Amino acid sequence: xxxxxxxxxxxxxxxxxxxxxxxxxxxxxxxxxxxxxxxxxxxxxxxxxxxxxxxxxxxxxxxxxxxxxxxxxxxxxxxxxxxxxxxxxxxxxxxxxxxxxxxxxxxxxxxxxxxxxxxxxxxxxxxxxxxxxxxxxxxxxxxxxxxxxxxxxxxxxxxxxxxxxxxxxxxxxxxxxxxxxxxxxxxxxxxxxxxxxxxxxxxxxxxxxxxxxxxxxxxxxxxxxxxxxxxxxxxxxxxxxxxxxxxxxxxxxxxxxxxxxxxxxxxxxxxxxxxxxxxxxxxxxxxxxxxxxxxxxxxxxxxxxxxxxxxxxxxxxxxxx
Amino acid sequence: xxxxxxxxxxxxxxxxxxxxxxxxxxxxxxxxxxxxxxxxxxxxxxxxxxxxxxxxxxxxxxxxxxxxxxxxxxxxxxxxxxxxxxxxxxxxxxxxxxxxxxxxxxxxxxxxxxxxxxxxxxxxxxxxxxxxxxxxxxxxxxxxxxxxxxxxxxxxxxxxxxxxxxxxxxxxxxxxxxxxxxxxxxxxxxxxxxxxxxxxxxxxxxxxxxxxxxxxxxxxxxxxxxxxxxxxxxxxxxxxxxxxxxxxxxxxxxxxxxxxxxxxxxxxxxxxxxxxxxxxxxxxxxxxxxxxxxxxxxxxxxxxxxxxxxxxxxxxxxxxxxxxxxxxxxxxxxxxxxxxxxxxxxxxxxxxxxxxxxxxxxxxxxxxxxxxxxxxxxxxxxxxxxxxxxxxxxxxxxxxxxxxxxxxxxxxxxxxxxxxxxxxxxxxxxxxxxxxxxxxxxxxx
Ligand SMILES: Nc1nc2c(ncn2[C@@H]2O[C@H](COP(=O)(O)OP(=O)(O)O)[C@@H](O)[C@H]2O)c(=O)[nH]1
Numbered sequence: 099x100x101x102x103x104x105x106x107x108x109x110x111x112x113x114x115x116x117x118x119x120x121x122x123x124x125x126x127x128x129x130x131x132x133x134x135x136x137x138x139x140x141x142x143x144x145x146x147x148x149x150x151x152x153x154x155x156x157x158x159x160x161x162x163x164x165x166x167x168x169x170x171x172x173x174x175x176x177x178x179x180x181x182x183x184x185x186x187x188x189x190x191x192x193x194x195x196x197x198x199x200x201x202x203x204x205x206x207x208x209x210x211x212x213x214x215x216x217x218x219x220x221x222x223x224x225x226x227x228x229x230x231x232x233x234x235x236x237x238x239x240x241x242x243x244x245x246x247x248x249x250x251x252x253x254x255x256x257x258x259x260x261x262x263x264x265x266x267x268x269x270x271x272x273x274x275x276x277x278x279x280x281x282x283x284x285x286x287x288x289x290x291x292x293x294x295x296x297x298x299x300x301x302x303x304x305x306x307x308x309x310x311x312x313x314x315x316x317x318x319x320x321x322x323x324x325x326x327x328x329x330x331x332x333x334x335x336x337x338x339x340x341x342x343x344x345x346x347x348x349x350x351x352x353x354x355x356x357x358x359x360x361x362x363x364x365x366x367x368x369x370x371x372x373x374x375x376x377x378x379x380x381x382x383x384x385x386x387x388x389x390x391x392x393x394x395x396x397x398x399x400x401x402x403x404x405x406x407x408x409x410x411x412x413x414x415x416x417x418x419x
Numbered sequence: 420x421x422x423x424x425x426x427x428x429x430x431x432x433x434x435x436x437x438x439x440x441x442x443x444x445x446x447x448x449x450x451x452x453x454x455x456x457x458x459x460x461x462x463x464x465x466x467x468x469x470x471x472x473x474x475x476x477x478x479x480x481x482x483x484x485x486x487x488x489x490x491x492x493x494x495x496x497x498x499x500x501x502x503x504x505x506x507x508x509x510x511x512x513x514x515x516x517x518x519x520x521x522x523x524x525x526x527x528x529x530x531x532x533x534x535x536x537x538x539x540x541x542x543x544x545x546x547x548x549x550x551x552x553x554x555x556x557x558x559x560x561x562x563x564x565x566x567x568x569x570x571x572x573x574x575x576x577x578x579x580x581x582x583x584x585x586x587x588x589x590x591x592x593x594x595x596x597x598x599x600x601x602x603x604x605x606x607x608x609x610x611x612x613x614x615x616x617x618x619x620x621x622x623x624x625x626x627x628x629x630x631x632x633x634x635x636x637x638x639x640x641x642x643x644x645x646x647x648x649x650x651x652x653x654x655x656x657x658x659x660x661x662x663x664x665x666x667x668x669x670x671x672x673x674x675x676x677x678x679x680x681x682x683x684x685x686x687x688x689x690x691x692x693x694x695x696x697x698x699x700x701x702x703x704x705x706x707x708x709x710x711x712x713x714x715x716x717x718x719x720x721x722x723x724x725x726x727x728x729x730x731x732x733x734x735x736x737x738x739x740x741x742x743x744x745x746x747x748x749x750x751x752x753x754x755x756x757x758x759x760x761x762x763x764x765x766x767x768x769x770x771x772x773x774x775x776x777x778x779x780x781x782x783x784x785x786x787x788x789x790x791x792x793x794x795x796x797x798x799x800x801x802x803x804x805x806x807x808x809x810x811x812x813x814x815x816x817x818x819x820x821x822x823x824x825x826x827x828x829x830x831x832x833x834x835x836x837x838x839x840x841x842x843x844x845x846x847x848x849x850x851x852x853x854x855x856x857x858x859x860x861x862x863x864x
Contacts, residue, residue: 130428137649144650198679262496262497284528289700304498
């Protein structure tokens, strides 16, 4: 702590700064993000009676699961892993899910959107996307298993509405998020206190960007489903997006399917998750490509997020992840 | 925009009054650092046009939720991320509206650095004083005062100098933080990313260069080691072994996991487990990368001790001879965040590090008048008030003064009925009368 004095010294001397910065190696930003995530995971495990980790098979949840394994190693995960299965899955996502969960001795719970529809708790939407229906399936599963906190791989850089979300994000008895009534979250002191019937969402990788996630995947050698890497696929162009031709996406009108070299930036409902043209076949090539990318992850690949600027905010209030 | 693998992470909090140009400044930082991607620009261009703005309104890039866009002001804490080849940045944007002190405390509490905006035309207003006082109360390692809109005062050095002197004199009455002043025009880009051609009298760096070069030297590195235990990893017990496995601190001892919030911890270090007072030595340290001999502040580690002492979540492992304080009576500064006022005699849940206890407000010494820095007599604290209180706890707390250690000196108060976080607290000192008699007698491990 220096005392402030004559005005001249208020101006910063560049050389002083450089000399000071050289005295200690700066901690790697990935180490800092990793330590923060592990701290949050341990707080969640300790503060709640029945946590669950949400796992979509996507890169963010693969990173989250890896972090959870490190946080409690060499012990077992102190919570189960839950997949909200839309039924509209990409080729190897289910195999990957099983490999990464039951294959490693973790407890896996699958909650299926199809079951929610069959029970009459939700109705299929016009476009066929089940992203929105997942909210009901998730809330039903939270209630039936008595989970009091769901760990998710949400990142604040994904979307503007998320940019304001807390690390411990409170949900009322209806599972809803109230953006203007969030609990203040000073320092790293997380308040996990809730009443019966309420629950929390916790986001250990809130402060990571897409690039951080990829750099960490590279550093740690984290496995991913193959759809993240460039491959040949039959696609069609709809609303400016490349969608894989599949039972949920059949050519309409004058849409002509064609084969292209693509990869995905997120795992989601196949009917509305777009591919990007890319030849990046390795993690290193993806990192290079990202460094030059000019479109955000969501803008590129989520058809249903683009219908309005406030789509995400509405969705989150309903209880979406 | 690939970041150097060794680049560090700098957490920056911004604060400014409405219309000082904070959104424009952040927008320009993100824009010039190329952290803004095409679809975001398209959305903002579209929205700017719809509102009758010409071209891209940089401020809209950082506007958040719809309710806030409708009101035209940001009303909560928003997080932004960008990187330069030299460093990764986490920006917390905290709004300038006076009733939102709690947001600045929330957003800036974790920051390495605060940027406080001033409109050069207005000089030092109540808001500016409030932001500077909060930044120094939070004890942030660095505070930058961005004197913005210099283009509207003819790039006049005298205007800048007057603001520097006035704010420095004011803040020094509260504390003696080191303030760094940078004159700029967020709108035109002067001294944000590129140096200004208009102010040859300023010879410091532009803001971004300052943010890239300011030492990341975490002050917590130089403090005595503190490991608040978050999680006790109980090892699986083999059938032919006792509860502690082999007795030489081997792998079957329980692991005490937590984040080393200060100092350096090494294997062999003699430690004390507080508040109980049991002593032992560090047998092994597992970092996230594997076993290490030494861990530094910030690392998430799992420690095993040489002796079978009892350690629980909420206990703190500290170096013998450099121990934190233990006690049930605290003097603290509170930033009150709830609508319902704080009153003397009220009871709250208190969380500090990973420990929960109950606190009763024994006394309210004063409310800090941010305008005058006077200690105003008070019987209650309202939302966004800062006040000094005495708290009596139902259990021992292991703590340091906030000024000595931000992690072990901070806490939150939580309403017992609603579970809402109602205050952010900074420990000033132990209440000396009770502190001595509460001190546990160390027991050999
Ligand atoms: N002339 C000038 N105008 C500025 C400057 N910075 C911001 N403004 C304008 O001041 C107004 C308020 O800016 P905004 O960024 O929305 O302020 P905020 O409320 O602090 O986020 C806008 O009309 C900006 O264009 C500057 O450096 N010079």
